[in-house]
Amino acid sequence: MKIQSENFAKAAQKAIADADLQSAVSFGTNLAYTKRKSAVFVSGQDHGEQIRQQAAQIKRHALNNLPQLLEQAEQQMQKNGIKVLWAKDAAEANQKVLEIIQQKQAKKVIKSKSMVSEEIAMNDFLEKNGVQVIESDLGEYIIQISGDHPSHIVVPVVHRTKASIRDTLMQKIGMPHTDDAQTMTHFVRGHLRKEFLEADIGISGGNFIIAESGSLCLATNEGNGRMVTSLPPVHIAVVGIEKVIPTLEDYATLTQMLPRSATGQSMAVYTNIINGPRRKDEEDGPQEVYVVFLDNGRSEIYSSGYTEALACIRCGACLNACPVYRVSGGHSYGWVYPGPIGAVVTPLLVGLNKASPLPNASSLCGSCKQVCPVVIDIPRMLLDLRHDLTKQKKSSKTWKIGMYIWAKSNRSEKWYKMTGRLIKASRYLPISKLPGLLKNWTRFREMPQPAAKSFHDIWQDGLKDEDK
Template identity: 60%
Template sequence: MKLHAHKFIDTAQKAINNPNLQSAVDIGTKLASDKRDKSLFADGIEHGEKMRDQAAAIKKRCLNQLPGLLEKAEANMIANGIKVLWASEAAEANEQVLEIARNHRCYLAAKSKSMATEETGLNEYLESAGIEVVETDLGEFIVQLCEETPSHIVVPIVHKTKASIRDTLIKKTGMPYTDSTDEMTRFARTYLREKFLQADLGISGGNFIIAETGSLALVTNEGNGRMVTSLPNVHVALVGIEKIIETVEDYATLTQILPRSATGQSLTTYTQMINGPRHPEETDGPKHVYVIFLDNGRSSIYTSKFADSLPCIRCGACLNACPVYQVTGGHAYGWVYPGPIGSILTPLFNGLQNAKVLPDACSLCGKCKEVCPVKIDLPRMLLELRHETVDRKLSNKLWDIGIKLWAAINKSPKMYQISGRIGASMCRVWPFQNYPWPINRWTKYRSIPQLKNKSFTNLWMERQLKQEKNDRQPYKDS
């Protein structure tokens, strides 16, 4: 996927001015947040927080053992009949998938939801080589028909209204006119059923890799994941190396916290553990299963001070809670991962110089940290990236000048008092919203109370002087 993170300010402005997007994202994120809270804390806040503690401990332990667990997983997968490949970067992963497709003479790929394949741009790569790729997750299917990218980690079309989805299906697939959500879903299911039956290649991601059993674990709701991984003769899974966990017991814990955080369910409709290709005596399932472990910068993150970003289980809870995401949607962030986690991962995967604006797309309210199921300290890492932006002299020069000027004024009591009086006078004669560029990029969307002529310090000093004067007056006995 092409990177457009440097355009965040402009794309965010367009999103803010789009009433349909504002309505759709507002409804979608609030609904998801409410469902998350009700599900996670159904048995009490203490129980929900204990689940978060357990999930965080599991991911931390597995991350600390990452190299060893990857080797163990590879050995057990090979023993299960799975062919294991390693891709150091996105291009290598795409080439490996294409080679597999050509070796097995595959021309139609049915694909389930996968952020890793979005990361590598796999769809475009395969299509340029003459292989048709069909997204089978309903949201991803709509996104593909619209020739867009997902705007949310879990809900790809959170930015779409029902009317726009209806119009897309009518235009792109010939669906008869209907306003019924059930009928739209039924039509899409029938349409995709034919693709499932025709596909000779199934492509998926993976929620977890279980090292002790060599299993690929998937959690889905629509059933398309099960179709993709069982109907075609060839199944390829592209999975980030950070998805490794140690035991089935770990998986049992994480499958309780993930759906609660993502969709507000105690358990997803479909929970799979794929242990290899079908055996000779079996009549269904793929004949060939490949798992490609994707690095694509993860090893560098693992050895950096941002390693704590790797436990992310892609639930999307931080997006739903983020006040910035709620008004900009996902496309404004300009790459695969939006929201708070995207503001960290995008600079780490693509270079801070190419996404330096994203760490500033945060109010530092801390809500993302509060809802993260594995307790990632997202605000701390966003601040670290801001510090690094300044240290590497990547920050906006005008902003740097403004900060230095502000610091100089606040270091001098006299200058601070003078600037306060000037500011108060300006506010009286020059409305806050009418300031010129570049200040108006901030002021035209905000209002502040009328500044007083005297600062708190001045008022306090006057109060003290008045008190001292009263204390010096002789006492009069009435």
């Protein structure tokens, strides 16, 4: 996917003007946000907070021991009969996957949902090399046949209304007219069944890798993940190196937190732990399993001040809670990872110069940190990225002038009082729109009337009242 994060402001304005997108994103994010709250705190506020802290500690511990855990995971997987490969970047990962496909003389691969495969643009690469790729997650399939891109890391079609999905399914795969979502799902399921049976290779991502047992863990709701990893004779999983956790016990905690935070379910409908290819006494399962560990910039993040970003379990809760994502939608972020975590990892993975507006695409309200199941301090990282932007002189002219005036007036009592008086005086001027460099501030809203009394005045009045 071409990186278009520099166009964030324009793309967000377009999204704000799109009534269908607004209603679809608002419905999807509100639903997930509300369901998450009931699911995480189902056994009380304290319990919900404790399990969140526990999940956060597990991921921090895993990151602190990442090199050792990766070695342990590789050894255990090899013992289990899994072939482990390493890829330093997208090109290498795609090439390794293609080589396996070519060795097996495969023509058709079926995929379950994987953000990492979006990150490395695997579908495009394989298709350019003559491989037919079929997405089997319902949302991803709709995206694929529409020639679109996911706009959410859990619900790829959150930006689409039911009616627009119906029209796509009717046009692209001949679905008879229906407005019933379940009937649409059944139709697609029937359509995909034959693809599953014909596929030579199944490709998945992975939610977690358990180092002590060398297991690949997948959580899905549609059962497609289980079919992708068990029906074709070969299964390839492409997984980011940050997905490794130490023990099965750790997995027990994380596998509860992920669906609760993502969709408000106490467990995902299908929770798979894959320990290797089919054994002699087993009737089904793939004959070969490959795991490709992908770096693609993660090592650099690991050794930077942003290591915490690698704790993300891709639940999407921060997207659903973010006031910016909720109106701008995922495509505005211009790459694979949208929302608050996207605003952090996109500049880190593709370079700050290609995603400079993203650290500013946040009101820093803190909702993302509040809902994050592994308590990632996204606002702190956004501020640090803004700091990096300033150091690299990437901030816009308006921003620099605004920050200069703000800093000047806050450093000196004289200036502070003077700007306060000026703002108070402007109360009597009929200003509804700001001019020049400040015009964007009031482009979509009226200029609010300044308060008659400043906070200091009110405070002083309160002190005087106390003295009486």
